[in-house]
Amino acid sequence: MSIQDWIKNEVETNDVVLFMKGTPNFPQCGFSGQVVQILDYVGVPYKGINVLEDDDLRQGIKEFASWPTIPQLYIKGEFVGGCDIIREMFQNQELQAAFTEKGIEVQQSA
Secondary structure: OOHHHHHHHHHHHOOEEEEEOEEOOEEOOHHHHHHHHHHHHHOOOOEEEEHHHOHHHHHHHHHHHOOOOOOEEEEOOEEEEOHHHHHHHHHOOHHHHHHHHOOOOOOOOO
8 A cells, every 4th residue: 555545545534634743642843733732622533643653654645735744634534734724724713613514523612
């Protein structure tokens, strides 16, 4: 299985996937940490995938989304964005709405 096939499988078989530097319990960059804080606050279950464990994955995810930076958030197979986009969507309540529209229950709405 190629790295692109592996990424595609992860994105399609998990409702919410965050490709990040580090893990949700131990983010290894500030941008990944911010997205983890937002997802934890919103209260949605998600799978965090550490791109630092595999150079092929780290490069492959950038090619998969044609997006040059990490973290990258996917909801129901759809690329949503990186840290700045997620933070802005969260502040405008758009992120919470995106989860709700896709049938993912949000714990917090404030």
